[in-house]
Amino acid sequence: MTTLRHAAAIxxxxxxxEFRTKESINSTLSFSVVILLLFAFAFDPTxxxxxxxxxxxxxxxxxxxxxxxxxxAFARELPNDCIDVLVSSPASGASLFLGKAVAAFVLLxxxxxxxxxxxxxxxxxxxxxxxSGMMGVLALGTWAMACVGVFISALTVxxxxxxxxxxxxxxxxxxxxxxxxxxxxxxxxxxxxxxSDFGVWLRLLVGFNIMFTTLSVYLxxxxxxx
Amino acid sequence: MRTKVILALGAVxxxxxxxxxxxxxxxVPDEMEQGPIYRIFYYHLPAFFTxxxxxxxxxxxxxxxxxxxxxxxxxxAVSATETGLAFAAVNLITGMIWGRISWGIWWAWDPRxxxxxxxxxxxxxxxxxxxxxxxxxxRAKNSAVLSVFASASVAITWKAIEWWRxxxxxxxxxIRTGGVQKIDPIMENMIYVNTVALxxxxxxxxLVRLRQEEVQREIDALRRYAHAMN
Amino acid sequence: xxxxxxxxxxVWKYFGDYPALRDVRFELREGECLALLGRNGAGKxxxxxxxxxxxxxxxxxxxxxxxxxxxxxTRARIGWLGHSIGLYDELSARENLRTFGALYGVTAGMISExxxxxxxxxxxxxxxxxxxRGMRQRLAVARAFLHGPRLLLLDEPFTSLDDKAIALLQxxxxxxxxxxxxxxxxxxxxxxAMELASKVALLDRGKLVHFGERTEEMVGDPxxxxxxxxxxx
Numbered sequence: 001m002t003t004l005r006h007a008a009a010i011x012x013x014x015x016x017x018e019f020r021t022k023e024s025i026n027s028t029l030s031f032s033v034v035i036l037l038l039f040a041f042a043f044d045p046t047x048x049x050x051x052x053x054x055x056x057x058x059x060x061x062x063x064x065x066x067x068x069x070x071x072x073a074f075a076r077e078l079p080n081d082c083i084d085v086l087v088s089s090p091a092s093g094a095s096l097f098l099g100k101a102v103a104a105f106v107l108l109x110x111x112x113x114x115x116x117x118x119x120x121x122x123x124x125x126x127x128x129x130x131x132s133g134m135m136g137v138l139a140l141g142t143w144a145m146a147c148v149g150v151f152i153s154a155l156t157v158x159x160x161x162x163x164x165x166x167x168x169x170x171x172x173x174x175x176x177x178x179x180x181x182x183x184x185x186x187x188x189x190x191x192x193x194x195x196s197d198f199g200v201w202l203r204l205l206v207g208f209n210i211m212f213t214t215l216s217v218y219l220x221x222x223x224x225x226x
Numbered sequence: 227m228r229t230k231v232i233l234a235l236g237a238v239x240x241x242x243x244x245x246x247x248x249x250x251x252x253x254v255p256d257e258m259e260q261g262p263i264y265r266i267f268y269y270h271l272p273a274f275f276t277x278x279x280x281x282x283x284x285x286x287x288x289x290x291x292x293x294x295x296x297x298x299x300x301x302x303a304v305s306a307t308e309t310g311l312a313f314a315a316v317n318l319i320t321g322m323i324w325g326r327i328s329w330g331i332w333w334a335w336d337p338r339x340x341x342x343x344x345x346x347x348x349x350x351x352x353x354x355x356x357x358x359x360x361x362x363x364x365r366a367k368n369s370a371v372l373s374v375f376a377s378a379s380v381a382i383t384w385k386a387i388e389w390w391r392x393x394x395x396x397x398x399x400x401i402r403t404g405g406v407q408k409i410d411p412i413m414e415n416m417i418y419v420n421t422v423a424l425x426x427x428x429x430x431x432x433l434v435r436l437r438q439e440e441v442q443r444e445i446d447a448l449r450r451y452a453h454a455m456n
Numbered sequence: 457x458x459x460x461x462x463x464x465x466x467v468w469k470y471f472g473d474y475p476a477l478r479d480v481r482f483e484l485r486e487g488e489c490l491a492l493l494g495r496n497g498a499g500k501x502x503x504x505x506x507x508x509x510x511x512x513x514x515x516x517x518x519x520x521x522x523x524x525x526x527x528x529x530t531r532a533r534i535g536w537l538g539h540s541i542g543l544y545d546e547l548s549a550r551e552n553l554r555t556f557g558a559l560y561g562v563t564a565g566m567i568s569e570x571x572x573x574x575x576x577x578x579x580x581x582x583x584x585x586x587x588x589r590g591m592r593q594r595l596a597v598a599r600a601f602l603h604g605p606r607l608l609l610l611d612e613p614f615t616s617l618d619d620k621a622i623a624l625l626q627x628x629x630x631x632x633x634x635x636x637x638x639x640x641x642x643x644x645x646x647x648x649a650m651e652l653a654s655k656v657a658l659l660d661r662g663k664l665v666h667f668g669e670r671t672e673e674m675v676g677d678p679x680x681x682x683x684x685x686x687x688x689x
Contacts, residue, residue, distance in 0.1 A: 009558035020546040085542035088508045089559040090532040155368045159358045168354060172347040173375055176382040204386055211378060219371050222292060225526065226364060226511045295514065362472025447473035454497055454661050
């Protein structure tokens with residue numbers, strides 16, 4: 001209970017300072033839209049093509065955006081050594097991690113919700129045909145990114161090359177979450193009845209989230225207490 | 227002591243490797259459909275077993291490091307990961323050569339190939355992270371945690387394969403097929419014997435690498451002492 | 457309480473094979489003030505970080521009032537003031553104190569009280585980025601004292617402070633001591649530290665070479681301690 005209260009305080013603080021400076025929101029949002037544009041130029045997509053790789057395209061944009069967002073999670077604490085004050089406070093490592101992961105999740109989910117209609121307009125896709133399913137898959141995939149990304153950003157925060165290092169470490173680890181997210185999004189975009197392997201991919205995505213959330217919460221203290 | 231162990235392992239491994247090479251080239255029969263190229267399989271599969279065992283060793287010693295905070299386990303973890311990467315590369319490259327001959331393409335986005343490549347990238351990232359951290363204790367801790375993460379991810383990816391259609395030849399060894407003999411016992415035995423040879427080789431690599439790691443740590447400590455003197 | 461407020465039992469800290477702290481052991485009773493002295497790289501900051509739970513000891517253990525530092529209720533009693541101010545530039549003074557206050561369970565009333573005490577009430581809602589150096593430092597001091605800590609850990613507190621902030625900090629430290637709080641501060645400025653301290657510790661290359669009562673010679677002669685207990689180099 002205390003853990004959640006502390007995590008909430010951290011999440012609120014992170015979101016507040018992000019909305020105050022809008023450093024990563026603005027850059028990530030414009031970056032995502034530019035990538036969506038570039039893909040349209042590169043492939044000149046037909047409706048058939050979109051049905052085939054629309055989900056993949058969306059998630060590529062989202063993982064790019066995700067790397068930018070999670071990079072800030074602990075980097076935000078670097079000026080003035082705020083991380084020291086947080087670690088010495090009664091908040092546990094797990095609650096610091098959870099708070100930061102929730103803040104990254106909210107930011108990323110918001111950006112994705114703006115990207116979806118942009119994608120719909122640029123590629124002429126009616127993406128809202130199964131809206132609740134789409135939001136569910138989006139949330140699950142985004143939590144996977146926020147959780148793994150924020151955790152690994154705690155490992156890389158003090159490194160000189162952290163902007164390059166972070167995606168190099170995060171993307172391969174994320175593959176078993178992004179893969180089902182892409183497959184599920186593809187299916188949901190077409191609006192067809194759900195195929196039989198839908199449940200398998202969903203289980204994979206949920207399983208990944210449970211496993212890595214548990215691991216991260218359990219190991220956060222080890223990482224943050226240097 | 228360790229030098230003697232390394233030399234002894236080498237004394238066993240070298241003749242065994244040479245003998246196996248001879249046996250693979252001249253003694254075992256050709257495979258009916260594939261012809262001589264299938265012989266690459268005697269390195270492909272044992273290299274995979276060796277790499278897998280190295281990765282497992284790395285995971286276990288990373289967990290031990292997190293529990294005991296002893297630098298020894300960190301040294302074992304990095305040595306095993308590097309050796310595992312080398313054998314995984316052998317596995318990938320022999321697989322690609324085989325694929326070029328049998329499928330006509332160097333690379334297919336077959337799940338098992340993809341998995342091997344992801345694995346390689348994940349553990350390569352582990353080495354990248356290590357090279358970027360200066361303090362040995364912090365490096366050991368952070369990379370041990372990453373190793374646990376990487377292993378979990380690799381395990382899930384492996385599971386995901388079974389839900390995918392696969393182009394890669396299915397298991398042929400009798401231990402995987404539940405006792406059904408899919409290949410000639412001579413061939414199967416050859417695979418095991420060569421796995422043993424490669425495991426010896428891996429052990430040598432790990433031991434040599436382990437010593438480098440210890441020396442490196444000593445140098446680092448001496449440098450810190452020197453700085454403290456000023 | 458009968459037990460020691462702070463107890464370090466054979467603390468070692470390794471960076472790889474290099475011991476940055478070697479078998480450091482000492483005990484402080486409640487209400488004592490320890491000045492931690494030593495050259496750069498002697499291990500002062502490393503020791504303070506271990507005492508504050510920011511870093512784990514490689515061997516040995518630290519106990520605060522008989523409890524583990526990484527226990528949440530133990531850290532609720534610690535106030536930490538490091539080299540840097542530990543504040544968010546983009547947030548206002550009030551938001552900063554609210555964030556940290558939420559972790560310690562401090563009420564909004566207490567926060568306003570502290571803002572007035574450090575003379576920042578009139579600018580409490582503008583972002584810290586716009587503050588002058590002195591204002592930022594006063595806010596940092598308020599942040600460290602906000603939750604009424606029973607153990608204060610201060611890393612070089614006087615080095616970067618301006619006169620006003622030093623006066624404020626000295627006043628608060630004296631009040632905290634009168635109230636029975638324990639204080640540990642690492643410092644170069646021997647004179648300021650000696651005025652406050654009841655105990656003095658000297659670290660030399662990770663070893664605790666001296667730990668004892670503050671004596672009159674130490675206050676008068678800044679080099680006395682190093683001459684008497686420090687290594688020849």
